[in-house]
Amino acid sequence: MYQKCYKFTVSGTVQGVGFRYFTTMKANELGLLGYVKNLSNGDVEVLASGDKREMEAFECWLEKGPRLANVSKLKKEEADSFSFTDFQIT
Template structure:
């Protein structure tokens, strides 16, 4: 974690998460939290989410990806979430769907 409370996480989400609006939903939640990064489909069917911002807000997004009930707005169906934490990078801004 950065010395100023900033953090970066790469979050791999498995399940039925491609072709259902999952990346759009993730981008919306990340922007609401003030995070930068991207969400992109991987060839193996997972979605990779890279999020950077305050550690607390990155953890909130991770929790939403992991726990948020599908029946209340999150598209798709999540079966597993794996998170890798790393040092934040300079010059990262905005959040995009890739």
């Protein structure tokens, strides 16, 4: 297994539309570990780790987000590995 670890910053209409809930559901479906949280500037931060294929699928999903979201920008940075045992909303 080749684990990838990224921090994503999602901009647009991403708060108040169930973004964190649906992100958690998608991450759990893909078997990813990490967290999702709202930032004070209106963006959403996602830290995720998992296999390369699942991380690619997750990134594609984040580019669109859930139905009520309107993602205008997705920033991705490599992150150091971390020790989460699940995917959670913080």
